[in-house]
Amino acid sequence: MSNIQLNINYVCDFVSQEEILSQAEKATACNKALYDGSLPGNDFLGWVSLPSSISEDHLRDIENTAKELRTLCDVVVVVGIGGSYLGARAVIDALSNSFDWLQDADKRKNPVILYAGNNISEDYLHEMLHYLKDKRFGLINISKSGTTTEPALAFRLLKDLLEEKAGKEEARKRIVAITDASRGALRTLANTEGYKTFIIPDDVGGRYSVLTPVGLLPIAVAGINIRKLVEGALEMENASGTDTDFEYNLPAIYAVIRNLLYKKGKKIEILANYHPKLHFLAEWWKQLYGESEGKDNLGIFPAAVDFTADLHSMGQWIQEGERTIFETVISIQEPNERVHIPHDKNDLDGLNFLQGKGVDEVNKMAELGTLIAHVDGGVPNILINLPKLNEKYIGQLIYFFEKACGIACYLLGVNPFNQPGVEAYKKNMFALLDKPGYEAESAEIKARL
Numbered sequence: 001m002s003n004i005q006l007n008i009n010y011v012c013d014f015v016s017q018e019e020i021l022s023q024a025e026k027a028t029a030c031n032k033a034l035y036d037g038s039l040p041g042n043d044f045l046g047w048v049s050l051p052s053s054i055s056e057d058h059l060r061d062i063e064n065t066a067k068e069l070r071t072l073c074d075v076v077v078v079v080g081i082g083g084s085y086l087g088a089r090a091v092i093d094a095l096s097n098s099f100d101w102l103q104d105a106d107k108r109k110n111p112v113i114l115y116a117g118n119n120i121s122e123d124y125l126h127e128m129l130h131y132l133k134d135k136r137f138g139l140i141n142i143s144k145s146g147t148t149t150e151p152a153l154a155f156r157l158l159k160d161l162l163e164e165k166a167g168k169e170e171a172r173k174r175i176v177a178i179t180d181a182s183r184g185a186l187r188t189l190a191n192t193e194g195y196k197t198f199i200i201p202d203d204v205g206g207r208y209s210v211l212t213p214v215g216l217l218p219i220a221v222a223g224i225n226i227r228k229l230v231e232g233a234l235e236m237e238n239a240s241g242t243d244t245d246f247e248y249n250l251p252a253i254y255a256v257i258r259n260l261l262y263k264k265g266k267k268i269e270i271l272a273n274y275h276p277k278l279h280f281l282a283e284w285w286k287q288l289y290g291e292s293e294g295k296d297n298l299g300i301f302p303a304a305v306d307f308t309a310d311l312h313s314m315g316q317w318i319q320e321g322e323r324t325i326f327e328t329v330i331s332i333q334e335p336n337e338r339v340h341i342p343h344d345k346n347d348l349d350g351l352n353f354l355q356g357k358g359v360d361e362v363n364k365m366a367e368l369g370t371l372i373a374h375v376d377g378g379v380p381n382i383l384i385n386l387p388k389l390n391e392k393y394i395g396q397l398i399y400f401f402e403k404a405c406g407i408a409c410y411l412l413g414v415n416p417f418n419q420p421g422v423e424a425y426k427k428n429m430f431a432l433l434d435k436p437g438y439e440a441e442s443a444e445i446k447a448r449l
């Protein structure tokens with residue numbers, strides 16, 4: 001059983017219950033295809049049964065490696081891009097104390113987690129190298145292909161610094177590589193240097209890999225309970241299997257509604273949250289849906305907002321801009337901590353009417369007020385309710401979104417597991433940089449400048 005609830009009352013004015021139910025058979029067939037491999041992309045279905053197939057030995061290996069890194073390092077840099085870092089960052093940000101990393105090393109509960117290899121900014125790398133030069137740091141280098149330019153470049157720089165400061169022997173203990181079992185430059189490097197490695201299974205694509213060591217190792221290093229995360233994901237796996245009726249299959253219902261809205265001209269989906277901790281969950285979701293659905297000139301454009309901050313920027317557009325959007329709101333029912341609003345003798349800010357209330361009560365009314373305003377403004381709203389922010393419910397949410405994405409892509413008629421469009425920029429960049437082997441492309445592109 002899953003604890004996540006889907007509230008679809010606020011899409012009724014835009015899609016009827018009959019329309020939703022009319023898609024039940026098709027959605028059920030799409031869900032089934034994720035198990036029997038009868039539709040395109042069938043060599044990338046390993047993620048479907050990841051939660052139920054993770055072994056005790058594998059979990060213990062990840063936990064032990066995380067423990068070792070936590071002992072040896074005050075800072076751990078996760079080097080990776082796209083699916084090789086967003087899942088870890090989404091979970092770590094959602095479940096960590098927002099300010100722990102600002103504490104002195106002896107007061108912090110967990111190592112500081114930093115991220116590199118997700119951009120090619122010289123300033124960013126310079127500042128990171130400067131920050132790390134007197135820190136006890138380690139590296140988790142993640143790349144499935146083992147050949148991606150951004151992480152390879154960052155790792156080269158970070159590894160040099162680590163070896164220079166800590167020595168080659170100690171550096172080796174503080175580096176973990178997560179990559180393909182046998183292919184790619186990172187596998188060769190890891191084998192040559194003798195790094196501890198974890199394998200990314202062949203049948204799990206980058207953006208579906210958060211429940212492999214790609215996500216689980218950094219998440220465990222950050223002090224988060226990966227067993228509970230996997231347990232939550234398993235509950236959603238069980239609640240959305242081929243034997244689950246459509247009416248109870250939450251990922252299938254979400255997939256159907258967004259597909260119906262898309263067909264009615266709602267081409268943009270905005271994922272909204274009311275907690276800054278969820279910013280990177282939305283970044284992960286954007287990649288999952290953007291890379292999976294956006295092909296063959298089709299696909300909903302996934303956007304995200306952080307409320308209430310963005311109500312003071314994007315709120316105007318959402319309320320009154322072009323009516324091609326719908327919203328999916330991640331709603332957290334209970335905060336983990338309480339802060340009550342105090343009485344003020346002078347009440348100059350006029351807030352005494354709120355005295356004694358928890359801050360979350362105000363947040364909830366902002367959420368409800370926004371929901372009603374946006375629906376009144378012609379924006380369908382899908383609500384995903386989580387009881388609170390913890391490992392188990394985030395695990396459920398991850399699997400919910402992954403499963404819904406697979407079904408949604410099959411409903412749309414696209415392969416959820418490839419990303420041919422991502423190669424275009426790489427080819428041009430290599431040609432412009434005169435990479436050996438790109439001579440013809442180089443001449444061609446330079447002639448266009």
Ligand code: PA5
Nearest residue numbers: 082083084143144145148206207
């Ligand atoms: O979802 C995907 O497959 C991509 O986003 C990849 O994760 C990303 O391009 C990084 O690839 P790699 O892990 O091979 O370095």
